[in-house]
Amino acid sequence: MTTVSAERLAAIFVEAADTLVDDFDLIDFLHTLTERATSLVGAAATGLVMADELGRLEFMAASDENAKLLELFQLQNAEGPCLEAFTTAQPVINVDLGAAAGRWPHFAPRATSAGYQSVHAFPMRVRQHAIGALNVFGGTKGGDFTDTDISIMQALTDIATVGLLQERTIRQSEILTEQLQGALNSRISIEQAKGAVAQACGVSVDDAFTAIRRYARDHNRKLTDVAHAITTEPGLAGRILPH
Secondary structure (H helix, E strand, O other), rough: OOOOOHHHHHHHHHHHHHHHHOOOOHHHHHHEEEEEEEEHHHOEEEEEEEEEEOOEEEEEEEEOHHHHHHHHHHHHOOHHHHHHHHHHHHOOEEEEEOOOOOOOOOOHHHHHHOOOEEEEEEEEEEOOOEEEEEEEEEEOOOOOOOHHHHHHHHHHHHHHHHHHHHHHHHHOOOHHHHHHHHHHHHHHHHHHHHHHHHHHHOOOHHHHHHHHHHHOOOOOOOHHHHHHHHHHHHOHHHHHHOO
């Protein structure tokens, strides 16, 4: 499935590893990772979950709102490809969701009803220990990932994981879990901001989030800071979309 040029592939891998910047934004980084993974293999959508300080998986990012809802459903029902990849620290490849009800009785029917026909999951691992998982949903029955696709996607996931760890490994890996917990807390204001902008501007939640991210970058502000401002500054939600 992967048809991206070598130059584009190299650029994506560099982007996934480049976390050593002064204004590193974890939430934006993870959303960018899901977007790049989706486009890299022509997938329908991608979601990402990571473990908190107690080892419990939490939703962190998705390429669109449908994938986000499915990731949350997966976690609520404690079954699905991400949980399997996280638990085993091994990838889940080329699963036909239409034939997976026996494997995931709650998740598989929900995923097919959302329009997905195949799924893959790649563990975010440090050696043999997983700290999260990347879920890749396909609209094509049967999966169709080649050996090259599998190697590229696992390599991308591994590089992103190393990038996350090196960003704070100098101060020990415990700092990463603290940062992840802070990111989980910030998701509340981000979700509130998405809803506020969607309502104020009459757009979808996905378009609202895209506008918020663009606004943050255009104004050289962190995504979480802009989200907080939207929920606290009167009228800002209606000014996020360019006119």
